[in-house]
Amino acid sequence: MFCTQIIKPGNEDSFKPNRSDICRITYEVKIKDGGHIVEKRDQVKIYLGDNEVLQGLDLALTLMHEGEECLLQISPRFAYGETGLKTGESLGLVGEIDGSKYEGPAIGPETWLEARLELHDWKEEPEHETLPIAERMEIGTRRRARGNWWYGRGEAQLAVQLYRRALDVLDESDGGITDPTPSGELTPASDALKALLDERIRVHNNMAAAQLKAGAYEAALQAVTRVLQCQPNNAKALYRKCRILNAMGRNSEALEAARAAAAAAPEDPATKKELQRCEQKANRDRSVERRLAKRMLGTSDQPKGSSPDKKPSRTKMLVWGSFLLSLLVGVASVIVYRYKIQSH
Template sequence: MSEAERTLVDKSESSSFEDLASAAAHEIEEAKLAEAAATEKERSPEIRTDQWQDVLGSGALLKKIVKQGNESSEARPQRSDICRISYEVKIRDTGDIVEKREQVKIYLGDNEILQGLDLALTLMYQGEECLLQIAPRFAYGDIGLKSGESLGLVGELESPKYEGPVIDGDTWLEARLELHDWAEEPEHETLPIAERMEIGTRRRARGNWWYVRGEAQLAVQLYRRALDVLDESEGGITSPTASGALPPASDALRALLDERMRVHNNMAAAQLKAGAYEAALQAVSRVLSCQPENAKALYRKARILSAMGRTSDALDAARAAAAAAPADAAARAQLQRCQQRAGRDRDLERRLARRMLGAGDQSAPASEPDKKPSRAKMLVWGSLLLSLLVGVASVLVYRYKMQAH
């Protein structure tokens, strides 16, 4: 096993390692933001509107207020609050517009917008407007953004494509951001099913966007938040019956369950990509407990078990996935990979068994290893004897000829 594989296995020992890493990162950022907020509060309004503030102390996120907000209550939005904002994002060096949205609602801290905007909102007052300079790590990262790729705008399942120059890992952005107002996130149980579906679906879509970009950790965060709001309401679907069938439920609740299964499936894929195998296995197991023939869950279960080295179990899951979706090329390919790996494992076991039996077989006599050397010696002595006989015969013939003369 390679060092990288050992690292991934180590990660999977804790099913919530990505949550711990995420929590630690949030604590660090929140501490920096709290320090920045305290520093900003000490400055006079004149200074604050004329200068760029280094929000995180690293130069990666700069903020300048262009319109003061309502500071009378000293209230600022907190994580999970629903913020109503307007913003415009441009490439700093060229001025090309990347995103522009008006009066959009986002859940603060859910990475529904670029991280630089998300972080800046925690330092803003109601009605405040500011300019931001955002380093790549808090924008589109090392992956960047190319023309034709999805912007992943929250609340839009069919997000528009980006049309502009390439944004690479060195591209800084500039943004104008306005915080209109905010409200606390309501208890999910109080929301109608239709609204919960809408929230859960938008979080799943944004999580998918992060996943496609290779940001598995951010995708998992969005999927977990989606599951929070898609959880069953009291009296709804809880678990299958003893026979494996689901109890009767309304169409709305069944739609809610289907959406939850999609989120669990996607989260398993993200956790697999992050190396959290145990957590990924738990996610697909939840899907299969309600939908035993879910081909996508069976396929991902095969991949997860294969990554964990559980070849036999992976082969069973791959066979089930191929049976559930016989026309699916990915399922057939996974079955073939599992069969090949199982064959290699069997060959290795046979070779090891032969070696062990050969090393442990004490039934042969001790002189047996000398058989081949003994035959060789006999051939040598036979050759010598034949040479001697030929020599004696030659001498006799010679003497006979001499006597005849």
């Protein structure tokens, strides 16, 4: 990625924005040499460094002054990567929960893009505790939606980054819902705070899936545990807990979680399949344990009347050998004794 032209200089006396600053931008992204418009947004607000826009745009903004407009050439690495973008796929535009669909020709892993980018202004991110609940909800939801987009593209690490940023603004402040009471019930709260809790639970659940995909099993287990603390019968969380425990080799705990998930969502095919897989693994584990125990105790799996294995055959031969040796020694003793009598 590199800047090919500064279309309009910015205020060079102003500072450049930093990570997490709120930037108000206008941009248009086209396929280089093709001219087809991929994305176009006007006066949109983004949080710098959150990958709410293409990485090429995100990086370019850190080098721009307020009011600057430039033309960029964006390499595939900082655009749609090796996955590319197919016709009909979601663009994952920030602020759009459902997501606009791409309607142009397929963008391959080697497709360069051209972007026109303008930084109107920027400001520092405020303390989350000072924001109204409705605004915190809006920010957290948009970050979750963008994280889902990255997760769907196989970018688990970028998804985790967005989910963590969502939790930054959704986590509790004074007067909010904290932990369940000893009875398992949540403390009384307003509808707005309950909605905030529900959104936070969705983010933790999604983050557990992304961390599992990234191989961060301990972190994934912590995320799913937070969900189950508030919603013990959350089928999605129980299913993901099962998969996480399986990946960690904790098979008996995984089976317990799978049974709980199946009880919470008895008609869900994925949950049924996971339970069957766990039960089959448990049966294999028990079979292996039985074989090991019998080997340690020296017992045999052979049924009565069947041919003995090699170990009993050797024992039997040794017994017969000892018996015959004793018999021969006895006969020899008698012969020697008679010989001596005749000599005298």
